[in-house]
Amino acid sequence: MATDTSKYKFNHSMLRVKDPKESVKFYEFLGMKLIRKLEHPDAKFDLYFLAYDSPSAVSHGKHWTDREGIIELTHNYGTESDPEYKIVNGNTEPYRGFGHVCVSVDNIQAACARLEEAGYRFQKKLTDGRMRHIAFALDPDGYWVEIISFNHIETTADIKETSVETYRMNHTMIRVKDHEKSLAFYKDIMGMKVKRVSENPGAKFNLYFLGYGAEAPDTSPNDTNPVADSEGLLELTWNYGTENDADFKYHNGNDQPQGFGHICVSVDDLEAACARFEEKGVSWKKRLTDGRMKDIAFVLDPDNYWIEIIQNESLKQRASW
Template identity: 80%
Template sequence: MSTDTSKYKLNHSMLRIKDPKASVKFYEFLGMKQVNKLEFPDNKFDLYFLAYDSPKAVSHGNHWTDREGIIELTHNYGTEDDPNFKINNGNSDPGKGFGHVAISVDNIQAACQRLEDAGYQFKKKLSDGRMRSIAFALDPDGYWVEIICQKPVEETENVKETDTGTYRMNHTMIRVKDAEKSLAFYKDVMGMKLKRVSENKNNGFNLYFLGYGRDAPDNSPNGVNPVAEDEGLLEMTWNYGTEKDPDFKYHDGNSEPQGFGHICVSVDDLDAACSRFEEQKVQWKKRLTDGRMKNVAFVLDPDGYWIEVIQNEKLKQRSNW
């Protein structure tokens, strides 16, 4: 029994939501499609899985476990009727840790205008600040959705149309305390490739983009992220010096205040992958053998973020999801 990390996929990122009608509507407006829904009425929650699935999408028509760049929305029954219920978006203390999800688009000015015309709010518009090639929209729960461009912004300034079928769910950003430890974990244990590093020495932070699949191109047009057309990447943000503070800790999203839940990796052979993780001496949140659900496991990364591990059902059937 063996496992091949080159066949792993960064399948989804889980966000807790207040109102599924509003949240599903927002992500569908961004061009996503609901590719699966799992209902757990006995436990009083539902899971909605949204992904890009147009004929131009990377994983068009694939089983949901055989994709990258899915957003899983978790709805606990009744929150939509509670006026005091609020999600932690991960960007302010005491809940700081997760940062955002990001989509890449064909024509960024037109994409942002379309969102604005629909009445959606922004954390940062294209015209705000010095960086004119990225924007941050806000979803109904206040999660930040970064919008990046697949083409140089000067090429799309006068383009009025945008095709959501070309969009990608590009990455999920988490803040990390110790870049070296986190890089070693995601590369050596999870089998990811380091695809891009963006050093911001003047501002005291670095960004690291990791994922599976193809290597990043050697160059790209000015202002364009070289991995903008990829899906299912992990962006790690490291602020210089946090690794030297023994008391410093990021919030994992699963203790109060709750928001982001986990990222999920689908693997070629779930039993073999978990055996390999055991050999790597990972810290477990849930082994396969724990609890009633024998088809999911959860590993903890160096910051305590949860990583769900599931079977890629295209490669080996295990669960009737």
């Protein structure tokens, strides 16, 4: 049976959290909704799936496996009361790897003011540094949440209101050692398309935005980032020269100490997709037939990041979640 990569979706990004109540509260404040909770008391962990679900949201009302731009929060029982427990956010040496998730908003100045007034911390405010068009908020565990605008920020400077119902979970950023190997993997193996490239030779890094669906426009009608109003993109950050250092590697978030866990792609036919991955010679963390959980598989990308593979239940029913 064949599998069609054009039907794949970049479903979610998983983050381990210390206190789910505080983390869910933060992402709900950003306008997301808890669309599914999977409890695993025997294994002592719960999963919280949050996504934008207003009537104007891209994936409004869809089954959670038939969406893009979900954030999955994983809570291992007891961490909330353990004073020694903390995650690594992927941005501190020597554990850099995962960088951030990103939410795109209507009026960035008002959106940032709203977060600040609610008492949430920032890694970078709009007024910090040279880049005055982006900000980085911090979630309760210290994960970076980039805030960008899908409107021209000069036109929103005097607007004091923001509507969270218009927000998008735009992208997830991971750092990659060798951009050519990673681009080939995500395009040829995972079936993604390059939507946008941002080259920054002065600062010696490039950004590659990939995703499923239609090709992205070259320009935006608002003269902004043409993919800023998209949902479910993967941003690969490549710092020049890392590919030439034999000893260089990024932290995948699953080796100790832990934080970010994986990204997840939902597919049209799980068995057929995994058979195709096998034919392509991928490295596996978990084959579909391994272990007790027969409804998920994990592929490893060139930097050893985990990619969960699940069935899109709207295309073919398989699991009862």
